[in-house]
Amino acid sequence: MNKRSIASIAIVAAAALALSGCSSDSGSEADSGAAASGELSAVNVINGPLRDQALFDAAAPGMEKIKADGAKIQNIQGEVSSPAQWKTNLESVSGGDWDVVITGTSQMHDILDQAAPKYPDQKFITYDDVVEQPNVASIIYKQNEGSYLAGVLAAEVTLNTDKFPLATGSKKLGLVGGMDIPIINDFVVGFEKGVEAVDPSIEVLVSYVGDFADANKGFDQATAMYKQGADVVFQVAGGAGQGVFKAAKDHNRYAIGVDANQNAIQEGHILASMLKNIGESLYTAVKASEAGTLKYGETTEYGLANNGVSLVFEDNGNIVPQDIQDSVKAYAQKVIDGEIKVPTTM
CATH class of the missing domain: 3.40.50.2300 (Response regulator)
Known part of the structure; x- marks a missing residue:
């Protein structure tokens, strides 16, 4: 089984960069x-x-x-x-x-x-x-299914330093979550299961920001993981995940995005994004x-079967070789076919 290090952080006040309520996104x-x-x-x-x-x-x-x-x-x-x-x-x-x-x-x-x-x-x-x-x-x-693919990808990265020059081969990965709640833990169990499917000896570090807005805490937690040797950090922390991406760039490592295609935010450092359609x-x-x-x-x-979730590689600067993408797609097909059952907290 993967080793899990969980650090629960108290909920903090969100950054005051949000727009005011009752405002429209356009003037049409x-x-x-x-x-x-x-x-x-x-x-x-x-x-x-x-x-x-x-x-x-x-x-x-x-x-x-x-x-x-x-x-x-x-x-x-x-x-x-x-x-x-x-x-x-x-x-x-x-x-x-x-x-x-x-x-x-x-x-x-x-x-x-x-x-x-x-x-x-x-x-x-x-x-x-x-x-x-x-x-x-x-x-x-089914974020657990999409996160399973993210785990497969992250494991392949830390095991294939010849294909991923920013990886160290540490066999350590990380996940920064927004809050310690069932829906975020559904990402966690899926990610861990995907990593385990590739290599059960890989260690997965897990921490929680305490909210979905504090990018500074997201940065600090990802930084701690990279310093512990994590080659890839998967962010499932909403706006706080922007801090994870900055940490990936600053420490010259990799990250994985979530919800939307975030691959271009820090080009060369974001391997893929786990998309919810x-x-x-x-x-x-x-x-x-x-x-x-x-x-x-x-x-x-x-879920994967009806295109509700996916792992997208577009706009990432072509940093994931095609054979690794094909490997991830093969795992996805096994989930779709029912050959692999991904655990869930929901």
Whole structure:
């Protein structure tokens, strides 16, 4: 089994770089609400800012695709550490003016769980979380499967220094998580299992920032891992993961991104990104709601088999040789075929 070093960090105040609440991501007529009467309308309530280069940006293309179909949309952004504001923003759009209210992440769970019964006629879609209410359709992703592939890749890197010149062959890897919660630990168990599939003797270091915003702590924790010899650090820490990427560059090692394609952020240092196809899943759900086929009160799951998660190599400066990419794809096919069962905490 892989060795695991877990450092739980107390939750800290988030950085004050977020945009203010109730702000739209653009000034277009559709975003401001000036759409023709009778057209579909969907609002996305975000517990943080757009341009996070992570989860929220992964959802944005879905909203734009909904808009391109002629719908009225709006993205309401919030401060990264203000649950009271998130609650106000959600309830402000739940009175029936919007056909569908979208929100996501486990940080919004309690807020939506309390709001849904208060607004029984409002249709809600939540992503990356499950809220069991009759007017909420939940979308979740098999991050354990995508993280399994990240573990396979990271293991190949530390074992093949001839192909990865920044690797030392230490047989040590790291994972920096946002918080010690089930959804983040689903990444952890998947990553560890992928590493183990390649070489059970590789050590995996794990730590938690304590939130999803403190990039300085993300930097410090990744730095500690690189100093311990980690050749690759997988970040699953939202905005805090930007610190991991900076540490990878500063220490001339490798990192793996998450949620969106983050490969170009520190070119030459980010091997791949474990993508959640949030935008497409939201578009599919909203169109199904418009057609009356979306089942509210139920959960839709996206994994490797239905292109809900993947490991993407594009825009990484061609630092992963094709034979390693092919090896990762072979493992992915085994998961899709059911030959490999990836453990989960969900």
